[in-house]
Amino acid sequence: MKPEIEARLALNPSLVTSVLTGFLRDEVTKVGFQKALFGLSGGIDSALTAFLAARALGPDRVHAVLMPYRTSSPNSLADAMKVVEALGIAHTVIDITAPVDAYFAQVDRALGYEANALRRGNRMARERMVTLYDLSAAMNALVLGTSNKTELLLGYGTQFGDMASALNPIGDLYKCQVRQLAAHLGVPRSILEKAPSADLWADQTDEKELGFSYDEADEILYQWVDLRMSPDEIVSRGYPERLVRAIVDRVRRNQYKRRMPIIAKLSGRTIGLDFRYLRDWGT
Amino acid sequence: MAWSAYRVAIAQFAPKLGDVSANVSQHLEYVNEARQANAQVIVFPELGLTGYQTQDLTLEVARHVSHPDIQRLIQASRVVDVLFSFVEEADDCRFFVTAAYASGGRLVHRHRKLYLPTYGMFDERRYFAPGDRVRTFSAQGGQAGVLICEDAWHLSSPYLLAVQGASVIYVPASSPWRNTMAASDFGSHAFWRQLLQVYAQLCGCFFVFANRVGYEDGVHFYGGSGVMGPDGEWVAEGPASERALVVADLDFHMVRRARYTTPLMRDERVRLVLDEMQEAVRRRSTDETGD
Numbered sequence: 001m002k003p004e005i006e007a008r009l010a011l012n013p014s015l016v017t018s019v020l021t022g023f024l025r026d027e028v029t030k031v032g033f034q035k036a037l038f039g040l041s042g043g044i045d046s047a048l049t050a051f052l053a054a055r056a057l058g059p060d061r062v063h064a065v066l067m068p069y070r071t072s073s074p075n076s077l078a079d080a081m082k083v084v085e086a087l088g089i090a091h092t093v094i095d096i097t098a099p100v101d102a103y104f105a106q107v108d109r110a111l112g113y114e115a116n117a118l119r120r121g122n123r124m125a126r127e128r129m130v131t132l133y134d135l136s137a138a139m140n141a142l143v144l145g146t147s148n149k150t151e152l153l154l155g156y157g158t159q160f161g162d163m164a165s166a167l168n169p170i171g172d173l174y175k176c177q178v179r180q181l182a183a184h185l186g187v188p189r190s191i192l193e194k195a196p197s198a199d200l201w202a203d204q205t206d207e208k209e210l211g212f213s214y215d216e217a218d219e220i221l222y223q224w225v226d227l228r229m230s231p232d233e234i235v236s237r238g239y240p241e242r243l244v245r246a247i248v249d250r251v252r253r254n255q256y257k258r259r260m261p262i263i264a265k266l267s268g269r270t271i272g273l274d275f276r277y278l279r280d281w282g283t
Numbered sequence: 284m285a286w287s288a289y290r291v292a293i294a295q296f297a298p299k300l301g302d303v304s305a306n307v308s309q310h311l312e313y314v315n316e317a318r319q320a321n322a323q324v325i326v327f328p329e330l331g332l333t334g335y336q337t338q339d340l341t342l343e344v345a346r347h348v349s350h351p352d353i354q355r356l357i358q359a360s361r362v363v364d365v366l367f368s369f370v371e372e373a374d375d376c377r378f379f380v381t382a383a384y385a386s387g388g389r390l391v392h393r394h395r396k397l398y399l400p401t402y403g404m405f406d407e408r409r410y411f412a413p414g415d416r417v418r419t420f421s422a423q424g425g426q427a428g429v430l431i432c433e434d435a436w437h438l439s440s441p442y443l444l445a446v447q448g449a450s451v452i453y454v455p456a457s458s459p460w461r462n463t464m465a466a467s468d469f470g471s472h473a474f475w476r477q478l479l480q481v482y483a484q485l486c487g488c489f490f491v492f493a494n495r496v497g498y499e500d501g502v503h504f505y506g507g508s509g510v511m512g513p514d515g516e517w518v519a520e521g522p523a524s525e526r527a528l529v530v531a532d533l534d535f536h537m538v539r540r541a542r543y544t545t546p547l548m549r550d551e552r553v554r555l556v557l558d559e560m561q562e563a564v565r566r567r568s569t570d571e572t573g574d
Contacts, residue, residue, distance in 0.1 A: 019460060019503050022524055026498040167501075276338040278500040280300050 001176070001219050009222060011177050013184035017055070020169045024056035027167050028142050030283040035141035039128050039162070040064040040083060040091070041199065042076030044182050044191050045170060046146040047083045051185040052169050053144055054087040063141055064091040067128045069100060069200075075190075076199050082188040092135070096127045103127075121200040125161030133164075142166045150175040150217050153225065154247070155254020156210065163257060174222065175214040212243055220247050288536075289423045292322035292363075293529040295508040295521045297497025300334030303344050303369075307332065307352050310367060313528065314359045320530050323423050324364040328455050328495035328508075329396075329432050330380060332369035335457040336499050341410045345372035348383070348390060360385035364423060366493075368431065368455045370411075371395065377412040382429045382455050384422060392420035394429035398437055404461065404502070407433075419447040424535050432456040435478065445486035446553050450538045452486070454479075456494040460503040472507055472523070484515040487542040489533050496524055513541035 001009075028036055036053050040046045053062040066080045077093075084091045100123055108114050115123070132143045145165030147157050149172055157163045170178060175196070183192055196206040196214065207213050220239060223229045224247075231248050235241045260272060269275050294313040299305045310327060317325035329335070332352070333344040346353050346369055356367050364386040371381035371393075380396035395414025399407035417440060419426040428444030428451075435441065435454050444452055462470035479490045489512060496506040509520040510531040519531030542548060 018524060019505075023498055023501060023503060027501070277340060278300060278336050278338060280498075280500050281340065282301060283299075 001215050005219050005222060006176075009174060009176055009218065011173075011180045011184075013181055016173075016181060017052070017185065020052050021056035024053055024144070024167065024169055027280075028057065030280070031142070033140065033142045035061045035063065035139060036144050036167075037063040037065055037132065037135055037139060037141040038144040038146060038165075039132055040066050040080045041146075042066075042073075042079035042083075042191065043196060043199075044178055044187065045148055045151075047079075047187045047191050048170055048178055048182045048185070049144050049146045050083050050087060050089065051182070051187055054089055055185070059088045060090075062087075062089050063135075063139060064089055065132060065135055066091060066093045067096050067131055068093070069095075069124050070097040071201060072199050073197075073202075075194075079188065079191050079194075082190065086186070086188060094131050094135075096124060096131065100124055100127050117201065121198065122158045122161060124200065125158035129161050129164045136166075144169065145171060147171055148173050148175055148178045150214055150221060152258060153221055153251050153254075154210065154217060155250060155257050156206065157257070159257040174218040176218045211246065216243060217247055220244055221251070224248060225251075287424060288532055288534040289323040290321055290530060290532050291491055291510060292317035292320055292325045293491065293493045293508045293510075293521065293527075293531075294325060294327050294331070295494065295496055295506045295525075295527045295529060296328070296331070297495060297504070297526065298328075298331050298334045300499055301337065301340040301344055302334075303332050303346065303352055306334075307355055310356055310365075311359055314356075314363060314365060316528050317530075318362050320528065322363055322530060324366065326453055326455060326491055326493040327365075327367045328493045329368045329382070329457040330370065331367055331455070331495065334499060335459075335495070335504070336502070337370060337410065338406075341370055341378055345370040345378050347372045347374075348393070353383070357383070357385040357390050358388055361388040364391075366429065366453055366455065373412075378410060379414060380407065380411050380431055381414075382431055382453070384420065384427070384429065384453075386422065391422065392418075392427075392429065394418075394431065396431040396434060397440065398433040400433045404459070405433075417443050419444055419449045422451075424533060425450045428452045430454050432458060435482070441482045441486050445488060445548050446551060449486070449488055450535060451489040451491060451533060452482075453491045454493065456492065457504055458494050460505045472505055475507065479511040480515045483511040483513050484541075484545070485547060487513045487545065487548050488538055489513060489518070491531075491533075496526055513538050 038049050040050055050064055064084055068077050104115050136143050143166045145168030147163055148170050151157050152171055197204050220234060223234050231244050234244050263270055263272055314325055337344055356365055359365055366384045368382040371379045382394045383390055384392040397414050399411050399413050401408035419428045426448040428449040430440050458471055479492055483490050491510050493508050494506050495504045497504055505523050506521055507523050508529050510518040512518045519529055521527045521529035
């Protein structure tokens, strides 16, 4: 990363922590909830959400849900438990193997062929979402999101799966900023240092799958999204054209994942177009 | 009466979005607190009666000045002057972001927001009509003026009040926290602080900045209210992000000394400004028509 971009992406961690913990406290309690829950994978993003939530609401008002699948790395569960122990928060382990395998046993038979890795990964992400939303009702706790800005922009996530939540405290932080804030808040070292992975199969890493590093993505996304430079301008500043195009295309291609379903307009007042209220309406 | 001293209280609080009666009650509680603090004026943030992003709630939260909700606050000014802000509905059904200054149970001055930001995260012009005048009025401590949030980001606004003799400019705001990631930069907060400091020194007057706190759909309003003196020093500073009643004494001897020491407003050449503005406007409109 160029030093001047790195400097621009350097957080003031205590300031950001105070804004994000205030956000969680305010938005959880004003809709009538006292508690929050989230999926805790053992990765850095959900660990950061856990640390922010525990700080915002108090450890007795947050609940971590660990949802391993049979192929998940044992290290992931161990790292997730380190977060649980470090924060002293309640947790529940729900193994998603049985429902996911039962689903594919039936659907593979019906279709006559085996699901590919993408479908299997999406199904797991959505199984976790279904579990979180059920536990949300069971525990009267709001679901917190764990997707960062880099992932959301790249669309490296499952729509209605890991991208689903009621509140997302980390969605405006690039991956490199997630690392900074996580280190500041004391996220365990093993989590800070391991390669980011969706953990859907052995040796999977995000960066191998994406074809570029998060630092490369952050550096280009920051200049394009935040500084509003054109892709050509970014290329002229010394970045490989193929990389810039690949990132920009990914963001555009995945815009649908970041929006609510679009509605065919018929009436004079259509939800999402000219029926405009904040979600905080009435809170 | 000019060249006296008086005490201002700033209610740095979080209005409840769309709930005017709850917000009127909160206002009245703060008026009470201000009175207990022996303040002569209490200042509330922009759209304190409605919350900031009213969007399609605008139609239901709008109040004509004759509305009982507004009259209650005007009545409350019998004990302490009250500067409050609401969505004002005019007789012709236009909606304005308005700040009203009430004193002695009467409405003394009304300022309708001149500049409605409609870019980036802002969408005000979609719902509101812009005001078309910026005037001083006679109040505690002499001539006072009001600028609502974005109004103060336009150079000409404090200038116009200063040449009318304002010795205090009130700035009710709903300023959201943004561009504040970088370690060395407090973004919008830093910008406000610099702006108020420079303006106060250039205009030789006090600035009373009343910014709200709280969150609306993830947007954070950071507070940081306070009073900037004509010497460019903070007289009082509120906390960031927390509710507070910020109290400050405004001593108008400071205005007198600042204007004597650095008589920028005395030396201001308003006739020159007027002539050059007329010429600039003429050229600008010529350019725009492509001539």
